[in-house]
Amino acid sequence: MNKTRVDRADGRYIYFYAFEAPAPVVLAVDEQMRGDARIELRWNALLGEYVIVSTARQGRTFLPPAEYCPLCPTVGVDAFATELPSPSYEIAVFENRFPSFRPDAPAVTDEAALHGRSSANGVCEVIVYSPEHDATLGSLGAKQVRRLVDVWADRYAELAARPEVRYVFMFENRGKEIGVTLTHPHGQIYAFPFIPPHVELEHAQSERWWTAVRRCLACDLVADELASGERIVAVAQGFVAYVPFAARLPYEVHVAATAHRESLLDLTDGERDGLAELLRVIQAKYDNLWGFPMPYTMSMHQRGTDGVERPGDHLHIEFMPPYRTKDKLKYLAGVETGAGTYINDTAPEEKAAKLRVAEPRT
Secondary structure, three states, X not given: OEEEEEEOOOOOEEEEEEOOOOOOOOOOOOOOOXXXXXXXXXEEOOOOEEEEEEHHHHHOOOOXXXXXXXXXXXXXXXXXXXXEOOOOOOEEEEEOOOOOOEOXXXXXXXXXXXXXXXXXXXXXXXXXXXXXXXXXXXXXXXXXXXXXXXXXXXXXXXXXXXXXXXXXXXEEEEOHHXXXXXXXXXXXXXXXXXXXXXXXHHHHHHHHHXXXXXXXXXXXXXXXXXXXXOOEEEEEOOEEEEOOOOOOOOOOEEEEEOOOOOOHHHOOHHHHHHHHHHHHXXXXXXXXXXXXXXXXXXXXXOOOOOOOOOOOOOOEEEXXXXXXXXXXXXXXXXXXXXXXXXXXXOOHHHHHHHHHHOOOOO
């Protein structure tokens, strides 16, 4: 894997990752500059958590025509200049032009005891899976998704080494129903200056379990699912995909390492192969279930980067699709958003069975 860095006029960077092709040719084109919008963290005293204020996000590109996609290659010096100034690339990563965190976030001051502010120091990256505008994780070749796993690991290692970063959160939003503004296959990476609330909850539960039984909670959950088999969707080398016993959404799927692996950096080459295979299989099953591309959020949970040793850190990926039937969305309403308790209208065992028999079968 070869990595080429390009520094842009507004201070952002691009990394082009090459595996078989030579380093890409970088074109001299006009750049779309990052704006000077308000960006800060505000402390929600009632819930004890941060809210990110980033006014630049109001200006994000919204579902442009394919010929003006900012994630496609820039085909020439006189063509539309995308975020990637090269006529070809394999996988690319760049700093988001509309970030929630910035390495150079401005300093802020508290207004009052109940109105706390902090600088939004961190990094927001966009990772472009392929130059093919209409590709998906499921349609990309196995070799390309395997390379994506290697790029994820590289980005995790580099961002985790930054002193201000406490958690490296990798995710993908897919589908208009999720609110996606660009359809080109891509994901994002947020290098947080704090541990996100949902991850904090996982840490707390894992710590309780460790204190009680001296075992990793996720390891025990995975072993229990494998022993039962009732909610298993697919398996590959070193990884298993299953609908959780207490799934929050009808077609929620977790992809977890079967051995205790805290982060991508702990995986063997064979386990990276298995993870890549299973990610392709799960998306293909989703898409084949009803014959259309299933929207979802995909989030990767792994070891924090704040230097704290946690026995319950265990690499897993959560898929959260919003559909409950072929033509009905599962909306989050009063009990979910107001009280924080999910209501699943279906039995996880039934949905696991439907996904298990959906093509491709494993």
